[in-house]
Amino acid sequence: MFRRLFPWVIALAVLSGCGSGGPAATTASASPAGGAKELTVFAAASLTGTFTELGKTFEAAHPGTTVKFNFGSSATLAQQIVQGAPADVFAAASPATMKTVTDGALATAPATFVRNKLQIGVPADNPAKVDDLKDLADPKVKVALCAEQVPCGAAAVKALAAAGLKVTPVTLEQDVKATLTKVELGEVDAALVYKTDVIASAGKVTGIPFPEADKAINDYPIATLTKAPAGDLAKQFVDLVLSQQGKDVLTKAGFEAP
Amino acid sequence: MSSSTRERAGRLPWMLVVPAVAGLVFLVLPLAGLLIRAPWSTLGPRLAEPHVLEALRLSVVCASVATLICLVLGVPLAWLLARVSFPGRRLVRALVTVPLVLPPVVGGVALLLVLGRRGIVGQWLESAFGITLPFTTAGVVIAEAFVAMPFLVISVEGALRGADQRFEEAAATLGASRWVVFRRVTLPMIMPGVVAGAVLCWARALGEFGATITFAGNFPGTTRTMPLAVYLALETEPEAAIVLSLVLLAVSVIILASLRDRWVNSP
Numbered sequence: 001m002f003r004r005l006f007p008w009v010i011a012l013a014v015l016s017g018c019g020s021g022g023p024a025a026t027t028a029s030a031s032p033a034g035g036a037k038e039l040t041v042f043a044a045a046s047l048t049g050t051f052t053e054l055g056k057t058f059e060a061a062h063p064g065t066t067v068k069f070n071f072g073s074s075a076t077l078a079q080q081i082v083q084g085a086p087a088d089v090f091a092a093a094s095p096a097t098m099k100t101v102t103d104g105a106l107a108t109a110p111a112t113f114v115r116n117k118l119q120i121g122v123p124a125d126n127p128a129k130v131d132d133l134k135d136l137a138d139p140k141v142k143v144a145l146c147a148e149q150v151p152c153g154a155a156a157v158k159a160l161a162a163a164g165l166k167v168t169p170v171t172l173e174q175d176v177k178a179t180l181t182k183v184e185l186g187e188v189d190a191a192l193v194y195k196t197d198v199i200a201s202a203g204k205v206t207g208i209p210f211p212e213a214d215k216a217i218n219d220y221p222i223a224t225l226t227k228a229p230a231g232d233l234a235k236q237f238v239d240l241v242l243s244q245q246g247k248d249v250l251t252k253a254g255f256e257a258p
Numbered sequence: 259m260s261s262s263t264r265e266r267a268g269r270l271p272w273m274l275v276v277p278a279v280a281g282l283v284f285l286v287l288p289l290a291g292l293l294i295r296a297p298w299s300t301l302g303p304r305l306a307e308p309h310v311l312e313a314l315r316l317s318v319v320c321a322s323v324a325t326l327i328c329l330v331l332g333v334p335l336a337w338l339l340a341r342v343s344f345p346g347r348r349l350v351r352a353l354v355t356v357p358l359v360l361p362p363v364v365g366g367v368a369l370l371l372v373l374g375r376r377g378i379v380g381q382w383l384e385s386a387f388g389i390t391l392p393f394t395t396a397g398v399v400i401a402e403a404f405v406a407m408p409f410l411v412i413s414v415e416g417a418l419r420g421a422d423q424r425f426e427e428a429a430a431t432l433g434a435s436r437w438v439v440f441r442r443v444t445l446p447m448i449m450p451g452v453v454a455g456a457v458l459c460w461a462r463a464l465g466e467f468g469a470t471i472t473f474a475g476n477f478p479g480t481t482r483t484m485p486l487a488v489y490l491a492l493e494t495e496p497e498a499a500i501v502l503s504l505v506l507l508a509v510s511v512i513i514l515a516s517l518r519d520r521w522v523n524s525p
Binding site for chain 1: 370374375376392393471475476477478481482487490492493494496
């Protein structure tokens with residue numbers, strides 16, 4: 001009797017395996033004592049371009065060191081750190097997500113290194129003719145927002161509240177890059193994304209600044225983690241981000257100085 | 259598994275028993291972890307929260323509609339693969355199984371490129387009928403059907419190959435058309451395979467995550483199914499994610515139990 005059930009038990013076990021998704025925190029750091037050193041940086045999705053560049057600068061200045069990045073929504077990264085993911089540095093897109101990590105005494109004294117502002121991102125041909133924030137409240141305009149749980153979504157809620165607008169999005173995306181992709185593909189008419197993301201996908205996405213964005217500016221904190229496997233290297237990377245050189249890279253990408 | 263069979267077969271080889279037990283622990287332990295960490299004291303109110311019920315209802319409805327679509331399209335497809343020989347049949351069979359091995363996210367991207375607003379078929383759908391599929395409940399159903407249909411096709415085809423074709427031949431020699439043979443002889447014969455395939459297909463659709471979040475987006479009430487709700491809850495409220503996972507686990511167990519009662523205990 002067991003024989004006929006067995007294949008289905010196996011099949012279901014396989015199924016439930018591929019059914020679950022999402023990035024897992026599997027980035028491991030090599031021990032700092034070894035010859036080749038590794039630094040693992042968990043950074044907000046909106047920092048993808050700038051931090052990759054700074055990582056290369058860091059590797060050039062520290063021969064033999066590799067910098068590994070885990071980019072994602074700050075909320076996801078914070079949870080991964082709390083669950084014990086081996087990270088050295090955490091750069092978040094909001095103080096609230098950083099607080100998750102400092103509350104667990106996993107990081108100390110975060111420093112604000114940049115600020116970021118929202119813009120309306122529209123596809124290059126702007127099919128819905130969006131030109132200010134109130135156009136997003138039009139039910140005919142398809143809007144993508146970040147989920148409220150992640151920093152860009154929290155900022156969007158704040159900005160829309162400041163404008164007194166009620167926007168019903170068609171989707172609430174998991175991080176700002178996913179939201180931006182929906183604009184790039186032309187699946188939505190508009191999205192609220194960071195100014196820096198608009199600049200990063202110049203040509204495919206057009207940015208429209210709006211005054212209420214000033215009421216929802218995100219501070220980006222960075223901190224070394226108390227259990228950082230790479231030790232001093234983590235501190236040196238944070239120093240690079242806070243240095244003039246780091247500031248130049250970040251402001252060129254559209255971030256504002258704190 | 260009685261002691262008499264064990265005596266007859268001699269001692270159990272430890273080379274098989276040790277990895278077998280390790281495998282069992284590996285599979286069962288995470289589920290046990292879910293049960294241990296579950297916030298049992300607040301389980302009731304958490305389950306009754308409107309957004310949980312909403313996600314559950316949406317999941318069940320979408321998975322059921324997707325299964326229905328898979329049955330309507332998949333059973334004939336399985337019949338075609340098992341009973342009709344045509345050039346390129348092996349290639350077609352291979353193509354049918356592609357969504358089975360394809361990462362669901364890739365499936366979602368592919369669906370977006372074809373059925374999205376600017377997709378090959380999607381832009382025509384929009385201009386001709388005003389239909390857009392991404393970010394709609396219909397989009398969820400399509401994503402789930404795309405990922406789950408191969409499971410149904412494979413199990414129905416297997417049942418067809420296992421069925422004794424002499425009954426069909428006998429019906430045909432008595433003057434029945436191929437359609438009548440299929441309806442009156444083949445289908446009743448392979449019914450257990452169809453039901454098992456449909457249950458498997460439904461379970462796969464219920465757990466679908468990657469293609470759904472990519473193609474249909476994530477919005478409460480229209481596209482946020484249980485797996486998406488679990489993923490989002492994990493961001494801020496791990497306990498809520500555990501509760502939602504428990505619901506999915508319970509549903510899976512119920513499916514397994516129902517399969518057993520119907521298809522295993524009966525001769």
